[in-house]
Amino acid sequence: MRLEDLAHRLDSAGDDLAAASTTLSIIDPGARALGADASGALGELGRDLHRLLATALTARGAEAAAHGARLAETAHALRQVVAGYRTAEADSRTLP
Template sequence: MRLDDLAGRLDAAGDELASASTTMALADPGSRALGGDAPGGPGELGRALHRTLTTALTARAREASAHGIRLAETAEALRLAAQGYRTADQDARRHHQRQEDA
């Protein structure tokens, strides 16, 4: 696998994470699904569980977004490294060719 290919795969994974971060809130079933609409103690517990779930989903969405950004940055660094290798190879070929021509 070439560095450019790996960079493309990292970009695709980063895009997936970014997409997941924006749709994470869709996983929230609402407090009613956790009994938040019940009276008394069970309702309080359901609402507390829902707050915990919402907090966790928000945190995971932020993490997914941050990791997506890191993957995109890594992909760009790989592309720069690949270009550097290509440039070094071209320079070495030109240098070698000049020595053969001399």
């Protein structure tokens, strides 16, 4: 595998993670699915569960987005390394 191929794969994985971060925010089934509309202790439990679920989904979405950004940064750095290698090779050909 060439370094350019690796950079492309890192970009692709970063894009997938960014997409996953968006997906996580839309899979919340809503409070009603957890019984939050019930009265009494069961309703309170459902509301608490939904609050926990929403908090967890938000946190995991943020983590996925951050990891996606890190992968994109790594791909960019790898491309800079490739450019440096190419420059070094070209410069070495011009030496006496």
